[in-house]
Amino acid sequence: MSFSPLIRQLIDALRILPGVGQKTAQRMALQLLERDRSGGLRLAQALTRAMEGVGYCRQCRTLSEDGLCPQCSDPRRDDALLCVVEGPMDVFAVEQTGYRGRYFVLKGHLSPLDGLGPEAIGIPELEERIARGTFAEVILATNPTVEGEATAHYIAQMLAPRGLTVSRIAHGVPLGGELEMVDGGTLAHAMAGRRPIGL
Amino acid sequence: MSFSPLIRQLIDALRILPGVGQKTAQRMALQLLERDRSGGLRLAQALTRAMEGVGYCRQCRTLSEDGLCPQCSDPRRDDALLCVVEGPMDVFAVEQTGYRGRYFVLKGHLSPLDGLGPEAIGIPELEERIARGTFAEVILATNPTVEGEATAHYIAQMLAPRGLTVSRIAHGVPLGGELEMVDGGTLAHAMAGRRPIGL
Ligand SMILES: [Zn+2]
Numbered sequence: 001m002s003f004s005p006l007i008r009q010l011i012d013a014l015r016i017l018p019g020v021g022q023k024t025a026q027r028m029a030l031q032l033l034e035r036d037r038s039g040g041l042r043l044a045q046a047l048t049r050a051m052e053g054v055g056y057c058r059q060c061r062t063l064s065e066d067g068l069c070p071q072c073s074d075p076r077r078d079d080a081l082l083c084v085v086e087g088p089m090d091v092f093a094v095e096q097t098g099y100r101g102r103y104f105v106l107k108g109h110l111s112p113l114d115g116l117g118p119e120a121i122g123i124p125e126l127e128e129r130i131a132r133g134t135f136a137e138v139i140l141a142t143n144p145t146v147e148g149e150a151t152a153h154y155i156a157q158m159l160a161p162r163g164l165t166v167s168r169i170a171h172g173v174p175l176g177g178e179l180e181m182v183d184g185g186t187l188a189h190a191m192a193g194r195r196p197i198g199l
Numbered sequence: 200m201s202f203s204p205l206i207r208q209l210i211d212a213l214r215i216l217p218g219v220g221q222k223t224a225q226r227m228a229l230q231l232l233e234r235d236r237s238g239g240l241r242l243a244q245a246l247t248r249a250m251e252g253v254g255y256c257r258q259c260r261t262l263s264e265d266g267l268c269p270q271c272s273d274p275r276r277d278d279a280l281l282c283v284v285e286g287p288m289d290v291f292a293v294e295q296t297g298y299r300g301r302y303f304v305l306k307g308h309l310s311p312l313d314g315l316g317p318e319a320i321g322i323p324e325l326e327e328r329i330a331r332g333t334f335a336e337v338i339l340a341t342n343p344t345v346e347g348e349a350t351a352h353y354i355a356q357m358l359a360p361r362g363l364t365v366s367r368i369a370h371g372v373p374l375g376g377e378l379e380m381v382d383g384g385t386l387a388h389a390m391a392g393r394r395p396i397g398l
């Protein structure tokens with residue numbers, strides 16, 4: 001079957017969204033056209049404004065159209081704590097844990113094979129941010145992958161001379177999971193990181 | 200956590216897409232902003248053009264910005280066969296079975312409780328289309344739901360005096376489902392197993 005050109009172009013354009021394949025894109029396109037054209041136009045406008053208007057917070061480097069993002073401009077946050085993550089989505093994840101310190105958002109992780117060294121991911125800016133700040137502790141919350149570990153290790157070494165606490169989020173078994181579903185590496189970390197049960 | 204206003208508005212707007220909840224919308228918004236702003240702008244443009252430009256084919260009533268859709272304007276299709284469906288997505292589904300006749304697209308199904316009678320769903324236009332056409336057989340491919348069955352039965356009764364074959368897709372399609380969710384093989388069987396409607 002062929003859709004008319006405008007519909008076909010809309011289906012193709014929707015496929016740039018993560019997790020959206022051909023069939024999902026078709027359903028999205030036809031449903032908008034049939035049931036919610038004003039919603040479709042609002043989405044178009046929101047996309048245009050965001051793609052053209054959103055830059056990066058000058059302090060933490062997360063996505064924001066304001067020079068200072070909501071987390072950096074909030075005066076009630078703890079200026080003694082800095083959490084370092086790989087991307088803006090991770091800010092959202094850490095925020096849900098109840099953390100209310102400051103953030104620094106890297107551009108991913110060190111990846112020498114792809115030519116991504118410290119400058120490419122924003123490590124010099126992180127160093128400047130720490131020099132300007134009043135942090136007592138830097139929490140390294142890069143991803144628990146080989147590259148995330150290497151990036152955390154690199155930053156920890158860089159910060160060693162500064163005499164502040166540098167910590168890494170704990171590895172262990174995920175809450176609510178089943179032990180038999182946990183991979184061996186994770187379980188080994190969980191065993192090594194075991195603690196006395198406080199009663 | 201709070202995203203900056205433009206990002207928040209984009210996340211809200213993305214949630215009008217079918218099957219997209221808060222977390223998926225966040226991932227979509229941040230991924231577009233981080234990795235594919237030109238794709239996001241192309242999507243905005245495709246949305247605007249489609250929402251403003253797409254109307255309905257004057258012959259089959261499917262979505263199309265041209266007066267005649269690709270299916271209606273194709274001279275190689277069989278003018279003796281008409282397939283009646285509930286919506287544009289169903290045209291796509293039936294098309295995948297290899298069917299190459301003509302279509303008529305209703306606006307859903309009869310739903311007396313919602314005040315949707317024959318006029319509301321386009322039955323008079325269907326009757327005109329059949330009167331103008333040269334059809335030997337009308338295949339009723341409304342959804343295999345209670346309402347779809349009732350709609351098929353209503354149309355079959357309306358067409359009875361015309362002396363053409365009126366058939367219903369076979370119940371190879373699961374009862375209670377929606378046509379657009381049925382896999383192509385099942386639907387192909389249902390098309391092949393269609394039978395004249397006994398009144
Ligand atoms: Zn910030």
Ligand SMILES: [Zn+2]
Pocket residue numbers: 256257258259260261267268269270271272
């Ligand atoms: Zn048409």
